[in-house]
Amino acid sequence: MTRGSTDTAFAPAKVNLTLHVTGRRRDGYHLLDSLVAFADVVDVLTVERGDALTVCGPFADGVPTDDRNLIRRALRLAGTPRAVMLEKNLPHPAGLGGGSSDAAAVLRLVGACPDPAALLSLGADVPVCMTPRAQRMRGIGEILSPVPMPPLHAVLINPGVALPTGRVFAGLATTDNRPMDALPDAGPTLDWLARQRNDLEPPARQIAPVIGDVLSALREAGADIARMSGSGATCFGLWPSRALADKAAHELTLSGWWVRACTLI
Known part of the structure; x- marks a missing residue:
């Protein structure tokens, strides 16, 4: 990269199509079994030489630009300081893994690939976001396997309420739930x-x-x-075609909520 040059990457929304809580470790971390896909609704990151983080976009308010931000922590982990412009298009916190996807995107931009333990130190969703395609995520987020999956057509809705993840997990009736059913060989079906x-x-x-x-x-x-993604509050619905998802999103926009039609891959 030469002085003054820039590079850009997309940080797609992560959608938990399933999220089974199967146990809890002695250190308090919950064990998960989750099918994760990524939407064509994205934050946009641009990097150049420097060491500042600026944020713009419809959800810029409330995004920290100091060391609380996962982008800055990811760059420090990689040992490659950069100036980053983040166009924040995804609501937060929302159950869409936005901060983790942003961190993974900036690591890809600078060509860094920290080991899994280092990635987990940034957050449980960062490892799965490093390769934004359909995956099964187990353990505390470190056991990943690709899943064949045809494109799914969805509508995402966020009602504008923030849910503290810790409080949601604390409300579980039990942490010892059954894992996902065996995945079909050809990938998940709507019935599954x-x-x-x-x-x-x-x-x-x-x-x-x-x-x-x-x-x-x-x-x-x-x-x-229709199901909630992650720890909420974003929910998704699935439709048999993108045209039908687009039509539904247009109708649901009248609710006043954040609504986006998308394709999950």
Whole structure:
């Protein structure tokens, strides 16, 4: 990279199509079994020489630009300081892994590939975000395996409420739940997905009942499956085509919530 040159990368939204909480370690970390996909709805990062972080975009408010930001921590881990412009298009916190995806994107931009333990030190979602395609994520986020999956057409909705992840996990009735069913050889089908869960959805709905309203709106708009992503509050619905997802998103935009049609890969 020459002085004054820039480089750009996309940080896609991470969507937990399933999220089964299967145990808890003695150190307090929860064990997960989750099918993760990534949407064509993205934050945009541009890097150049320097050592400053600036943030713009519709969700710039509230994004720290000091060492609390995972981008700065990721660059320090890689030993490659850069000036970064972050266009924040994804709501936060939202259950979409936005900060982790941003950190992974900047590591890819600077050509850094820290070991898994170092990535986990940034956050449990950072390892899966390093390779933004469909994966099964187990353990505390370090056991990853690619999953064949056709494109899925979805609508994402965030109702604008922030859910503290720790509080959601603390509301679990049990941390010893069954893992996902065996994945079909050709990849997940809608029937298979419908039989899986997000174990964090019930405690999240207790904290933020509006999540139930979002899920009902998605179902009423014709979603084949409606479920919360991650620890919330973003929810997704699946449709059989992008055209139908686009139509549903247009109708659901009238709710006043953040609504985006997307394709998951």
